[in-house]
Amino acid sequence: MNAAERLVEIYYRQKRCFTISDVKVLSGNNRQIDLLVYDGKEKLHYHVEVSVSHDMKWAPTLDDIYHRMHYKFFGAVKFGKEDNKNSDSGRGKTYLESIKATYKDYNIDYKEVVRVYCAWCLKTENDYANLPKWKEEMGKLFDLKADKFEILSLKNDVIPSLFEKPxxxxxxxxxxxxxxxxxxxxxxxxxxxxxx
Incomplete structure (x- = not known):
């Protein structure tokens, strides 16, 4: 667990949630879940992935996050090695069923888990303005409700929250x-x- 992941884990613990970090995806080739969270008050499970660089040139757009979520939450493979028959993309292998099996192993419902992507912040104000529409589109694309997708900002959400009541x-x-x-x-x- 890196420092950014630890800060996000503390953020959820400060909210009185239970957390499990670095969860190995069952039958996943170098696949892991950064953080599983359970909020007992709200009866919600979260799958949290953290990718943070505070250099704004690396700040993701909503399109970037779509691709990263597709990989981390829905088992897509990284493209570019289709000609290598030994690579996951060359074999046409995906990891969605492995991710579902991992959720099931922790008694988490695939349809109900909230998928949270944490970045330093989004690239532009336009990305923030388009967030509700983007969540609706993600829900339609993956046959889930829009409220099953969240974007968390380490800069704007996590760090200020940790300084509220340290x-x-x-x-x-x-x-x-x-x-x-x-x-x-x-x-x-x-x-x-x-x-x-």
């Missing part, structure tokens, strides 16, 4: 402890013009 004694988790120390220093608040 607490003072998070000694059991080194990242939470760092956030607590940053919060106590006031640096984050001064840089973001927040009230102390």
């Amino acid at each position: 607490g003072k004694s998070n000694y059991e988790d080194e990242l939470l402890r760092c956030i607590s120390l940053f919060d106590a220093s006031g640096v984050y608040h001064r840089q973001n013009n927040l009230q102390l």
Whole structure:
């Protein structure tokens, strides 16, 4: 689990959710789920994938996220090796059934799991404006409800949430402890013009 994945995992734990990280996809060739989350209050399961670079030239568009979601959540293979008969794309292999089997192994309903893609942020304001329409299109494309797709921003959602109530004694988790120390220093608040 990398640092961005850990921060997202902490974000869900702070919301009183149960989390499991780095879940191996059953019969998946180098496939894993970054994070499975269960929200007991809302009775919702989440499959979360995290891909973060804070360099804006790498910020994804909704079209980029569609391709990444197709790969991570629906078992598509990476293209470009169709001529290699030993590659997944060359053999026409997909991993959707393996992903479904992994969900089932954790008692998660494929039709009900919320698929969350976490990036630093979306590329443009236009991407944010088109998000509701995009979710509807994704739902139609994958025969799911639009509310089964979410985009999470590490910059705009996760990090600010972690600074809202970091607490003072998070000694059991080194990242939470760092956030607590940053919060106590006031640096984050001064840089973001927040009230102390």
